[in-house]
Amino acid sequence: xxxxxxRRLLFVxxxxxxxxxxxxxxxxxxxxxxxxxxxxxxxxxxxxxALELKLGLTDPIWLQYVRWAGGFLSGNLGESTLMNRPxxxxxxxxxxxxxxxxxxxxxxxxVIGIGLGIIAALRHGGxxxxxxxVGTYLGIAVPEFFWAIIVIIVVAAWLGWLPASGxxxxxxxxxxxxxxxxxxxxTLVFGHLAxxxxxxxxxxxxxxxxxxxTAARAKGLPERVVVMHHxxxxxxxxxxxxxxxxxxxxxxxxxxxxxIFAYPGLGRLIVFSIQNRDLPTLQAAILVVxxxxxxxxxxxxxxxxxxxPKIRFGRNVG
Amino acid sequence: MLLIxxxxxxxxxxxxEIEALSSISLQVEKGSTVALVGESGSGKSTVALAAxxxxxxxxxxxxxxxxxxxxxxxxxxxxxxxxxRGSRIxxxxxxxFSVLNPSLRIGDQVGEGLVHHRGFSTERxxxxxxxxxxxxxxxRPESVAKAYPHELSGGMRQRxxxxxxxxxxxxxxxxxxxxxxxxxxxxxxxxxxxxGLRRQRGMTMVFISHNLxxxxxxxxxxxVLYAGQIIEQGRTEDVLQRPIHPYAKGLLAxxxxxxxxxxxxxxxxxxxxxxxxxxxxxxFARRCPFATPDSDKPQILRKLGDRxxxxxxAEALREAPWPRPGESEQFAxxxxxxxxxxxxxxxxxxxxxxxxxxxxxxxxxLATSTEIKPVNDISIEVAAGExxxLVGESGSGKxxxxxxxxxxxxxDSGTIRIAGEMVSGKxxxxxxxxxxxxxxxxxxxxxxLNPRKTIGELLARPIERFRLAPxxxxxxxxxxxxxxxxxxxxxxxRYAHQMSGGEKQRVGIARALATEPRFIVCDEPVSALDVSxxxxxxxxxxxxxxxxxxxxxxxxxxxxxVAHIADRVAVMHHGKMVEIGRADEVMNAPKHxxxxxxxxxxxxxxxxxxxxxxxxxxxxA
Numbered sequence: 008x009x010x011x012x013x014r015r016l017l018f019v020x021x022x023x024x025x026x027x028x029x030x031x032x033x034x035x036x037x038x039x040x041x042x043x044x045x046x047x048x049x050x051x052x053x054x055x056x057a058l059e060l061k062l063g064l065t066d067p068i069w070l071q072y073v074r075w076a077g078g079f080l081s082g083n084l085g086e087s088t089l090m091n092r093p094x095x096x097x098x099x100x101x102x103x104x105x106x107x108x109x110x111x112x113x114x115x116x117x118v119i120g121i122g123l124g125i126i127a128a129l130r131h132g133g134x135x136x137x138x139x140x141v142g143t144y145l146g147i148a149v150p151e152f153f154w155a156i157i158v159i160i161v162v163a164a165w166l167g168w169l170p171a172s173g174x175x176x177x178x179x180x181x182x183x184x185x186x187x188x189x190x191x192x193x194t195l196v197f198g199h200l201a202x203x204x205x206x207x208x209x210x211x212x213x214x215x216x217x218x219x220x221t222a223a224r225a226k227g228l229p230e231r232v233v234v235m236h237h238x239x240x241x242x243x244x245x246x247x248x249x250x251x252x253x254x255x256x257x258x259x260x261x262x263x264x265x266x267i268f269a270y271p272g273l274g275r276l277i278v279f280s281i282q283n284r285d286l287p288t289l290q291a292a293i294l295v296v297x298x299x300x301x302x303x304x305x306x307x308x309x310x311x312x313x314x315x316p317k318i319r320f321g322r323n324v325g
Numbered sequence: 326m327l328l329i330x331x332x333x334x335x336x337x338x339x340x341x342e343i344e345a346l347s348s349i350s351l352q353v354e355k356g357s358t359v360a361l362v363g364e365s366g367s368g369k370s371t372v373a374l375a376a377x378x379x380x381x382x383x384x385x386x387x388x389x390x391x392x393x394x395x396x397x398x399x400x401x402x403x404x405x406x407x408x409x410r411g412s413r414i415x416x417x418x419x420x421x422f423s424v425l426n427p428s429l430r431i432g433d434q435v436g437e438g439l440v441h442h443r444g445f446s447t448e449r450x451x452x453x454x455x456x457x458x459x460x461x462x463x464x465r466p467e468s469v470a471k472a473y474p475h476e477l478s479g480g481m482r483q484r485x486x487x488x489x490x491x492x493x494x495x496x497x498x499x500x501x502x503x504x505x506x507x508x509x510x511x512x513x514x515x516x517x518x519x520x521g522l523r524r525q526r527g528m529t530m531v532f533i534s535h536n537l538x539x540x541x542x543x544x545x546x547x548x549v550l551y552a553g554q555i556i557e558q559g560r561t562e563d564v565l566q567r568p569i570h571p572y573a574k575g576l577l578a579x580x581x582x583x584x585x586x587x588x589x590x591x592x593x594x595x596x597x598x599x600x601x602x603x604x605x606x607x608x609f610a611r612r613c614p615f616a617t618p619d620s621d622k623p624q625i626l627r628k629l630g631d632r633x634x635x636x637x638x639a640e641a642l643r644e645a646p647w648p649r650p651g652e653s654e655q656f657a658x659x660x661x662x663x664x665x666x667x668x669x670x671x672x673x674x675x676x677x678x679x680x681x682x683x684x685x686x687x688x689x690x691l692a693t694s695t696e697i698k699p700v701n702d703i704s705i706e707v708a709a710g711e712x713x714x715l716v717g718e719s720g721s722g723k724x725x726x727x728x729x730x731x732x733x734x735x736x737d738s739g740t741i742r743i744a745g746e747m748v749s750g751k752x753x754x755x756x757x758x759x760x761x762x763x764x765x766x767x768x769x770x771x772x773x774l775n776p777r778k779t780i781g782e783l784l785a786r787p788i789e790r791f792r793l794a795p796x797x798x799x800x801x802x803x804x805x806x807x808x809x810x811x812x813x814x815x816x817x818x819r820y821a822h823q824m825s826g827g828e829k830q831r832v833g834i835a836r837a838l839a840t841e842p843r844f845i846v847c848d849e850p851v852s853a854l855d856v857s858x859x860x861x862x863x864x865x866x867x868x869x870x871x872x873x874x875x876x877x878x879x880x881x882x883x884x885x886x887v888a889h890i891a892d893r894v895a896v897m898h899h900g901k902m903v904e905i906g907r908a909d910e911v912m913n914a915p916k917h918x919x920x921x922x923x924x925x926x927x928x929x930x931x932x933x934x935x936x937x938x939x940x941x942x943x944x945x946a
Contacts, residue, residue: 228441
């Protein structure tokens with residue numbers, strides 16, 4: 008098992024190195040000089056020159072990369088060109104807020120999605136199954152910004168239950184904090200349920216027809232034990248992989264959702280730094296997203312191994 | 326103990342309602358073993374599911390009662406039935422490879438019945454599971470209990486399943502093809518185990534199987550099912566040695582017997598009647614050589630001595646033998662190839678698995694470093710028009726050898742010569758002429774025939790590929806091929822799913838013949854087929870050999886089939902060839918201990934009655 012984890016971790020590192028090169032190559036591939044780009048077309052040459060020196064743009068490209076990547080490893084992410092603040096704390100703050108949002112959404116997607124999938128599988132072919140299918144498909148078929156607007160109109164404007172946008176820290180009180188989280192979370196959850204519930208449903212249906220489930224019934228086990236203990240364990244294996252992929256999709260989802268709800272997280276930071284040509288912040292943020300994505304997949308692989316003894320022992324099945 | 330009375334079961338299917346069981350009545354006395362035998366579609370497994378109250382939702386039971394110990398199972402509510410299952414009635418399924426939950430430990434699966442029926446704690450159930458595993462003859466039961474199913478062999482899994490069924494000491498054990506997925510030597514061990522349990526515990530058993538040899542070893546009484554009806558029932562030895570119903574006669578005649586090499590096997594022509602609309606008269610009449618006008622009247626199960634037979638003509642048929650196939654289709658002498666010498670010559674062929682180059686695999690090797698040699702220094706020759714039988718248990722390397730000879734699996738070393746051409750050492754794309762002269766027939770026609778192509782297209786493809794006929798003549802050539810495997814010409818427009826298993830395998834053979842090969846690897850060509858169909862396919866292969874002079878490497882785990890068709894037999898064990906010789910010599914006077922073990926394990930339908938299983942136990946183990 009240790010060897011397995013070490014191997015997977017090595018892959019994560021390789022992925023991150025590759026992504027960091029890609030992200031960094033943005034600087035090299037941009038048609039104009041980065042300093043020009045940041046300062047705009049009418050900047051005086053001496054200012055451009057000063058910024059070039061500050062950013063180290065006169066050095067060879069590999070040296071720039073090494074310096075940038077080295078800074079990353081030592082925790083020095085550079086400085087935001089726009090806000091003139093170190094990127095590190097800026098990013099940490101945004102990540103923290105986004106994690107609250109994605110974390111809550113992710114847990115809800117997993118719990119509700121798997122739950123709906125099980126119900127649909129047990130009732131498959133029935134009206135409840137069809138209802139769940141239609142509902143979750145509706146969620147995935149229409150883009151997130153649409154649901155975001157619907158949520159704002161219904162929950163904030165009509166019912167007035169929740170604030171339409173913004174963020175309040177936990178220090179402002181739990182209720183206030185939670186109220187700001189609910190609407191964006193709802194939007195994200197609704198848009199992602201279908202993957203999980205559909206996959207759980209189909210693998211659950213398959214597993215429920217497998218000989219070992221019939222065998223479990225033949226042992227006279229209560230139906231609850233048959234479903235939750237015998238069937239679900241095996242049916243969840245593909246779902247785990249999709250959950251990890253969905254976590255990645257959530258990272259994309261927050262870009263839209265945070266922008267609409269004016270939620271100051273990682274997604275909004277990315278949009279903000281693109282709009283304002285804050286290249287160092289953008290690079291750092293994207294690398295962080297890639298890291299989260301890779302780690303989520305690593306976690307999924309480990310969970311998969313946890314539930315699938317065939318992988319856990321790293322043995323070839325005869 | 327178990328009384329099934331006038332049970333009818335129907336399944337709703339998209340194509341209409343199928344009557345899987347029609348008025349089945351069966352009585353199982355306490356302490357006895359009753360076998361249900363029949364081919365696929367006979368309804369034998371439905372009996373098991375019905376007795377357990379486990380029929381799927383599509384099933385309906387318009388009539389009948391199932392009494393267990395005097396109580397009607399069908400009158401019980403779901404909860405009562407559940408309590409009966411696993412505590413008083415145990416069920417053991419066919420395939421130990423898919424019946425165990427892959428993600429739960431063996432010990433938990435063996436003991437869990439105790440947790441739910443007897444209120445054991447999980448720890449106590451696990452401890453009891455270890456005892457049970459010990460009881461069914463598993464060595465080191467503690468570590469097996471902690472293992473997961475994929476870590477065990479098929480025989481161990483089946484033992485674990487039996488242990489699980491025994492856990493709550495059921496009064497009745499229903500076994501649905503419990504040894505079908507196992508090798509003969511393992512099968513013999515499991516049968517010994519069951520026989521022992523039966524004697525020690527006085528267990529009542531219902532044993533469902535298609536294998537008459539197995540049934541003969543284990544059961545007191547046998548009921549033969551055909552198309553949802555019991556057609557003959559009586560004491561096992563009586564029914565198997567002196568069958569009365571024509572179907573039972575046919576079934577027994579179709580089984581090849583070791584040491585009695587006949588010209589051709591007896592086959593049962595035709596196929597099962599359509600159960601959506603079963604004939605009102607005898608359901609077997611259309612396939613029956615003894616059919617009379619009376620056969621169209623409804624048949625009832627009549628008592629005949631201590632036997633029951635569903636045939637109005639039973640008395641007259643008592644001694645009538647199933648017609649032997651005449652040697653009518655005798656063809657001219659085998660067309661031996663003009664340039665003498667073997668069609669296939671293989672020398673020192675070796676194939677090793679677990680040595681793949683590549684990133685991921687190298688890492689795995691560091692962790693486990695297992696290396697197996699499914700083909701280990703094998704040398705064989707096959708002459709023109711000769712059938713070389715290849716027997717061995719699963720994992721012995723038979724299939725890998727067959728595939729390596731055709732370079733469908735790349736051998737590591739050794740030389741292969743087919744039809745005078747050096748095949749080993751050539752690049753795959755240089756194998757053009759070999760691909761024509763050597764072909765293969767696979768075990769499972771369902772997965773080897775493309776479901777989206779018509780049979781005509783499937784057969785035309787190799788003809789086009791090798792430009793064996795101008796495109797205008799291809800349809801005629803396809804008809805010829807169909808005729809060769811005795812399928813009507815209009816089958817060219819059918820798709821694989823519109824055909825029965827035997828017909829599909831005929832197409833598989835026709836496809837192999839399309840390139841006019843001189844050598845065909847037949848990889849378990851009849852293993853997926855019923856006995857009566859198997860006989861017809863074996864006969865067909867024998868005819869084709871006589872007519873076309875093709876040579877076969879005939880791979881099978883079924884020794885009696887190989888003994889019947891092969892001129893010479895090779896026995897493989899762990900990748901090595903332990904014995905090779907003339908078929909009758911190997912069968913009657915095996916030299917290698919492994920061959921002897923293999924032969925003694927085969928459950929036979931002839932020879933002395935095998936009631937002395939207990940005594941044999943000492944010898945085998």
